[in-house]
Amino acid sequence: MYIKQAINEYISWKAIRSPRAAVIYKPYLNRLAAYKNKDTKDIINQDIVEFNHFLSTKYNPPTVAYSCMVLKNFFRYLNSTQESTLNTLLIQNPKYARKQRVGVSDDEFKAMCSVLNPYEIGSLQKLTVIRFLYETGVRVSELCDLDVAQISSVENFTSIETKKNKQLRWIMWSEDFHKDILLRWIGSRISVNEKPSLFFSLNKYNSGRINSRTVERWVRETARMAKIEKKITPHMFRHAKAHRMKAAGADLKDIQAMLGHISPYSALLYLNFDKNEQLANAKKFL
Numbered sequence: 001m002y003i004k005q006a007i008n009e010y011i012s013w014k015a016i017r018s019p020r021a022a023v024i025y026k027p028y029l030n031r032l033a034a035y036k037n038k039d040t041k042d043i044i045n046q047d048i049v050e051f052n053h054f055l056s057t058k059y060n061p062p063t064v065a066y067s068c069m070v071l072k073n074f075f076r077y078l079n080s081t082q083e084s085t086l087n088t089l090l091i092q093n094p095k096y097a098r099k100q101r102v103g104v105s106d107d108e109f110k111a112m113c114s115v116l117n118p119y120e121i122g123s124l125q126k127l128t129v130i131r132f133l134y135e136t137g138v139r140v141s142e143l144c145d146l147d148v149a150q151i152s153s154v155e156n157f158t159s160i161e162t163k164k165n166k167q168l169r170w171i172m173w174s175e176d177f178h179k180d181i182l183l184r185w186i187g188s189r190i191s192v193n194e195k196p197s198l199f200f201s202l203n204k205y206n207s208g209r210i211n212s213r214t215v216e217r218w219v220r221e222t223a224r225m226a227k228i229e230k231k232i233t234p235h236m237f238r239h240a241k242a243h244r245m246k247a248a249g250a251d252l253k254d255i256q257a258m259l260g261h262i263s264p265y266s267a268l269l270y271l272n273f274d275k276n277e278q279l280a281n282a283k284k285f286l
Helices: 003-017 019-035 045-056 061-080 106-114 121-136 140-144 175-190 212-225 235-247 252-259 275-284
Strands: 157-161 168-172
Touching: 003 019, 003 061, 019 045, 019 061, 045 061, 106 121, 106 212, 121 140, 121 175, 121 212, 121 235, 140 212, 168 252, 235 252
Parallel strands: none
Antiparallel strands: 157 168
16 A cells, blocks of 8 residues: 555544544555655655754654654554555654743733733633633643533533543633633623623624634733733643643542643653752752
8 A cells, every 4th residue: 555545544443542643643544655656565764864954954852752653653553454564663762951841930820810801701702811811721622612501600510521532521711711701701792692602702793602713812921911922822730730730739540630641651740840949959969
């Protein structure tokens, strides 16, 4: 089977369980097809080595490492269908220094909140979004999928569907946020239209559910208003939640459950760059 056909079959199979991963994987696999357009049974490990060397001249180490992971999964699938005999154990990720997962600091968060007017509907929605991201650590896509019906008038928690594995998990936010901001936003929200989405576009040409790009723009604009020079992204609020949990004594399983990681190993990076913890541990053995 030629590799382009194999990629299409693999992506179709992958999309059954993980549609998002299927979309992400395809460009990485198409790069291999463009580089080695041959029968999958004829691809050997040396081809993969040469392909990775080629990628390293065009992309940064994290991208090459991710490509290796995609290739491993792809050839495991081909091995199971007997369309390849390539040894996936020999597909090695390049070593590189992982960047620290920097979160939004408390001061930056407070500065962003301070420039938003809770008595103006557009500003109130942005404030609610930023507070929600900071206090719950949800993914932006999970935030955009929230409906008004998921928010209780008396309870400061709800269940959501984890975007990556479709499992339900509980999230919670502070009572102050619930009473002072969130319920005020819901009152303003339901007075505009009867659509189910908790957050919606204020564009007169499109009053539908917001998307990730909209949240990115709101965060960027609010950071600029707060005169924050550092580039702030929505995902940094998620990192901030993990760092605060770690500082409060949470272990990997706690962080995994709260943030909806598929594996607790995803939380390991929040441990690697904790300066105070590393120095405290080092001091014990001086």
